[in-house]
Amino acid sequence: MKNDTIQPILSRLFNRLRQSGFNLGVGEYRAALQAIEGGYGSSSLEELERVLTLLWCHSRAEQSQFQFIWESVIADTSTVEPKPPRRTSKPEPSPEPQDKPLPAPSPQPVESVQPQPTLELAPLPIRAPFTPVETEDTPQLQTDRPISRRAMVYSWRYLRRPILDDPEDVLDERATVETVARQGFFLTPVYRRRERNAAHLLLLIDQDGSMTPFHRFTRDLVETAQYESSIGQVDVSYFHNIPAKSVYRDPYLTQPVLLKRVLATCDNNTSVFIVSDAGAARGYRRLERIRATTEVLFQIKQQTNLIAWLNPMPQERWGSTSAQLIAHLVPMYPMDNDGLSHAIDIVRGQPLPP
Incomplete structure (x- = not known):
């Protein structure tokens, strides 16, 4: 027997015996290999x-069990002759089909051209040209505030009434130079009094009603005059439609004052600034409002x-309203940059613009 045949039988038998409980180890396996190499059991x-029975079995029970395992291992390792490979027959090439003659093309029918009918020319109807009707120019609506807060701050700078009544703590450079040039030597600097804006502004603002959409503007007007200008004194009073006998200290009209x-x-x-639509927002002309406003203006002019x-x-909306008549009693300007600038010129004593 060849070693190639003995080795698989020996290793498989050894593993099967160990699985069955035989006390076998590496020493027993090497002893079997040495015996086979020495010529024992190789024939x-x-x-x-x-x-192998003499080397690995130590009792009669193991010998009988060895005999059973040996037969099963020999049966499993029996060699089977390999079958010869099948010969695959190549398919014979099929004969190429012969070219068939193409059928003759069928004659296509010739389309008959029919003459198109001639169109008769006819005169078209004449349309008169469109002439738009002349309309009066309508004022353009403004989608943003008519005047910005920054423009208000800039305009208040022109409302000034400077007086010199503060302590003399401002260096007068020009007077100092003139004194030195006149005396020929320098002794002490010349000081002048600090200038103060003594302007007094009274704001009478129409609140609620038709003036509700303009509350943002009137609030900015008050805040810029009080906190962002150099005006010495700013007083604010509110009224509704007409500044009658009583006005209010707060914009909610809850603190009346005479x-x-x-x-x-x-x-x-x-x-004095009066801010109101004077009935122009709703297009009203009421004599009661005109008389009451005239009385209030008379009281103010006594002081x-x-x-302004x-x-x-806008000025186009003043027509046919109470504002048109009130504008003849007091200088009235629209609420925009130019209007505020002209109104400030009036209240600081400048002549009316032409």
Whole structure:
């Protein structure tokens, strides 16, 4: 027997015996290999069986169990002759089909051309040209505020009434140089009094009703005059439609105060601004409003003539309303950049613009 045949039988038998409980190890396996290499058990399977029985079996029970396992291992390792490979026959090439003659093309029918009918020319109807009807120019609506907060701050800078009544703590450079040039030597600098803006502004603002859309503007007008300008004194009073006997200290019209008490703080240098639509927002012309406004203007003019009226509605909307008549009693300007600038010129004593 060849070693190639003995080795698979020996290794498989050894593993099967160990799985069955035989006390075998590496020493027993090497002893079997040495015996086979020495010529014992290499001639036939019967001789190999006897040699392995002597080496690996230590009792009769193991010998009988060895005999059963040996037969199963020999049956599993029996060699099977390989079958010869099948010969695959190549398919014979099929004969190429012969070219068939193409059928003759069928003659196509010739389309008959029919003459198109001639169109008769006819005169078209004449349409008169479109002539638009002349309409009056309508004022353009403004989608944003008519005047910005920045423009208000800039305009308030021109409302000034400077006086020199503060302590003399400002260096007068020009006077100092003139004194040194006149005396020929320098002794002490020349100081002048600090300049202060003593302008007094009274704002009478129409609140609620038709003036509700302009609350943002009136609030900016008040805030810029009080906190972002150099005006010395700013007083604000609110009214609804007409500044009658009583006005209000707050924009919610909850703190009434007599108009006489408000006007008592004014003098001939006080600038008065009235902010109201004067009925132009709703297109009203009411004699009661005109009479009441005339009386209030008369009371104000007893204290000061520096009065101007700001109307949030454009000037085109003043016609046929109370604002048209009130504009003849007091200088009235629209609520925009130019209007605020002209109104400030009026309340600071400048002549009316041409």
